[in-house]
Amino acid sequence: MRAELAFNFETYHADRQKLIEKRLAQYLASDDPSNLWESMRYSVLSGGKRIRATLCLAAAEAVEASGLGQSDGGFDALSTALPCACAIEMVHAMSLMHDDLPCMDDDDFRRGKPSNHKVFGEAIALLAGDNLLVYAFETILAHTQAVDLSKTLLVCRELAAATGARGMVGGQVLDMALTGQGASLATTEQNAHQLSQILSQIHERKTGALIRFSVWSGACLMGASDNTLVRLGRFGEILGLSFQIADDLLDVSGDIKTLGKTPGKDQASGKLTWISAYGEEAARQKLNELEAEGQELLKQSELTESALKPLNSLLSYAIRRTH
Amino acid sequence: MRAELAFNFETYHADRQKLIEKRLAQYLASDDPSNLWESMRYSVLSGGKRIRATLCLAAAEAVEASGLGQSDGGFDALSTALPCACAIEMVHAMSLMHDDLPCMDDDDFRRGKPSNHKVFGEAIALLAGDNLLVYAFETILAHTQAVDLSKTLLVCRELAAATGARGMVGGQVLDMALTGQGASLATTEQNAHQLSQILSQIHERKTGALIRFSVWSGACLMGASDNTLVRLGRFGEILGLSFQIADDLLDVSGDIKTLGKTPGKDQASGKLTWISAYGEEAARQKLNELEAEGQELLKQSELTESALKPLNSLLSYAIRRTH
Numbered sequence: 001m002r003a004e005l006a007f008n009f010e011t012y013h014a015d016r017q018k019l020i021e022k023r024l025a026q027y028l029a030s031d032d033p034s035n036l037w038e039s040m041r042y043s044v045l046s047g048g049k050r051i052r053a054t055l056c057l058a059a060a061e062a063v064e065a066s067g068l069g070q071s072d073g074g075f076d077a078l079s080t081a082l083p084c085a086c087a088i089e090m091v092h093a094m095s096l097m098h099d100d101l102p103c104m105d106d107d108d109f110r111r112g113k114p115s116n117h118k119v120f121g122e123a124i125a126l127l128a129g130d131n132l133l134v135y136a137f138e139t140i141l142a143h144t145q146a147v148d149l150s151k152t153l154l155v156c157r158e159l160a161a162a163t164g165a166r167g168m169v170g171g172q173v174l175d176m177a178l179t180g181q182g183a184s185l186a187t188t189e190q191n192a193h194q195l196s197q198i199l200s201q202i203h204e205r206k207t208g209a210l211i212r213f214s215v216w217s218g219a220c221l222m223g224a225s226d227n228t229l230v231r232l233g234r235f236g237e238i239l240g241l242s243f244q245i246a247d248d249l250l251d252v253s254g255d256i257k258t259l260g261k262t263p264g265k266d267q268a269s270g271k272l273t274w275i276s277a278y279g280e281e282a283a284r285q286k287l288n289e290l291e292a293e294g295q296e297l298l299k300q301s302e303l304t305e306s307a308l309k310p311l312n313s314l315l316s317y318a319i320r321r322t323h
Numbered sequence: 324m325r326a327e328l329a330f331n332f333e334t335y336h337a338d339r340q341k342l343i344e345k346r347l348a349q350y351l352a353s354d355d356p357s358n359l360w361e362s363m364r365y366s367v368l369s370g371g372k373r374i375r376a377t378l379c380l381a382a383a384e385a386v387e388a389s390g391l392g393q394s395d396g397g398f399d400a401l402s403t404a405l406p407c408a409c410a411i412e413m414v415h416a417m418s419l420m421h422d423d424l425p426c427m428d429d430d431d432f433r434r435g436k437p438s439n440h441k442v443f444g445e446a447i448a449l450l451a452g453d454n455l456l457v458y459a460f461e462t463i464l465a466h467t468q469a470v471d472l473s474k475t476l477l478v479c480r481e482l483a484a485a486t487g488a489r490g491m492v493g494g495q496v497l498d499m500a501l502t503g504q505g506a507s508l509a510t511t512e513q514n515a516h517q518l519s520q521i522l523s524q525i526h527e528r529k530t531g532a533l534i535r536f537s538v539w540s541g542a543c544l545m546g547a548s549d550n551t552l553v554r555l556g557r558f559g560e561i562l563g564l565s566f567q568i569a570d571d572l573l574d575v576s577g578d579i580k581t582l583g584k585t586p587g588k589d590q591a592s593g594k595l596t597w598i599s600a601y602g603e604e605a606a607r608q609k610l611n612e613l614e615a616e617g618q619e620l621l622k623q624s625e626l627t628e629s630a631l632k633p634l635n636s637l638l639s640y641a642i643r644r645t646h
Contacts, residue, residue, distance in 0.1 A: 127496055149473060
């Protein structure tokens with residue numbers, strides 16, 4: 001019903017954010033040992049925009065609102081997908097905690113606040129990250145009530161794939177290797193295509209795999225068909241890539257107040273980004289192409305147009321956000 | 324049949340070690356990205372004694388050889404438990420990799436070889452540890468053929484519990500907090516009991532939880548009864564504690580060649596151990612009590628005496644090993 005009324009993305013997003021924040025706070029309410037959980041809460045409950053978790057909920061809701069899937073077992077979309085949505089935010093937060101450590105990016109600030117290890121020390125930041133990774137799986141396993149056990153198992157398996165060597169961690173390793181090559185990767189007309197290929201591979205793993213998983217898992221838990229899952233998975237990849245290009249554009253055009261982190265850092269460190277490989281104008285053009293491709297994929301799915309409004313709006317948001 | 328012949332623990336252990344090594348090498352055969360997997364293989368395939376994995380196999384075999392459990396679905400004990408046994412070794416290896424990092428114990432050697440981060444760098448050692456943690460779950464989820472899906476999910480959930488705040492990671496945090504207190508914890512007759520309580524709590528989580536899980540999971544996957552699972556879980560706790568006390572004794576009586584690590588390091592750093600809290604003689608006495616308790620628990624289980632020989636021998640081994 002809701003999806004058939006005039007759709008207001010800001011209200012939709014704010015409502016989902018509230019649900020996610022509340023549930024995350026419940027899952028992270030432990031105090032044993034106290035500094036470990038404080039450290040976890042510091043990074044997870046730091047008021048992010050919860051795009052990944054919202055994507056998971058939105059995909060589950062789209063299947064439900066289309067009257068598809070096997071979701072007639074009394075499980076509504078939000079209750080079914082919330083544990084998985086929260087798990088995704090835990091994995092995302094732990095990746096930032098470990099990335100910020102001195103042996104990695106050595107970043108003292110995150111979202112406008114001191115990084116986790118600046119507050120709790122490196123050892124606790126390391127262990128709290130380890131624990132979040134494990135706790136993400138535990139959260140799904142302990143709290144998911146999906147249409148059947150095999151879906152829960154499949155979702156855990158795909159989360160592992162999205163997080164591990166073929167996903168987030170592997171992308172981070174490839175990114176470090178590339179950054180190490182420094183000046184030898186200066187863009188010329190001859191190697192621009194090659195560089196954009198390398199960048200795509202890195203981003204598909206480092207950030208894309210978890211975003212793809214966010215969309216896919218919400219629909220999977222609601223029992224969506226294989227056909228719909230394939231389209232939504234690809235939509236997630238498109239959205240992840242859009243997100244990354246928009247992020248690179250923000251690094252050159254944003255300021256510390258809206259970004260919550262030091263702008264121009266990527267450029268200053270000589271890091272290969274979409275801007276350094278393509279230039280700003282071509283990056284903006286690429287974003288437009290991705291938006292059209294993402295919209296087309298949603299049209300090709302079995303989901304109804306009104307049920308797809310949140311996912312469509314999330315794509316626009318990823319592309320047009322200013323921070 | 325095998326268990327009814329004269330039982331030779333060394334042969335039994337060597338055979339299981341070979342199976343585990345071979346399977347671990349198969350699971351870790353990937354090369355994408357190459358340095359990440361090399362780093363993982365360096366630490367996982369470094370020739371440990373595989374006590375945890377062997378315990379998992381031995382518990383599964385004990386259920387099978389007793390003709391108990393629901394193991395008549397064509398799944399033999401070794402095939403059923405091997406993925407989980409390997410996952411346990413991955414979790415154990417990652418905990419050592421992260422523990423050795425400069426921001427933690429800052430140890431340059433492990434098992435007589437340079438620590439992972441001395442070979443691959445801190446960033447890769449960190450990420451390879453993260454990946455091993457995730458890959459442990461993926462290994463169980465992708466390769467386990469248990470009596471039913473609910474057992475596989477339960478085992479993943481318990482692995483998360485054994486690894487996270489209530490287990491290994493939480494124990495590490497408590498241990499760090501205690502070590503930080505230094506001299507204020509000097510043992511007196513008055514606080515000896517209190518210190519031994521604190522030590523028990525730390526070890527039950529830091530090393531005990533994963534060892535308990537090793538025994539419990541092998542039996543669980545074979546469909547053992549709740550009664551047997553409770554006894555074996557407690558047996559695992561006893562064995563884990565024995566292992567730790569024996570380890571502390573080795574730290575004062577071993578040498579670098581047999582230990583593969585610097586002896587006397589715990590004592591030199593003023594770390595609270597069973598020896599510093601109790602003294603050497605009382606620690607040896609405690610080990611004898613634990614052995615008797617462990618043997619009694621096995622007797623009380625529904626498993627046959629001959630089927631229990633490997634588990635009984637593993638307890639003796641934990642207590643009497645010299646390295």
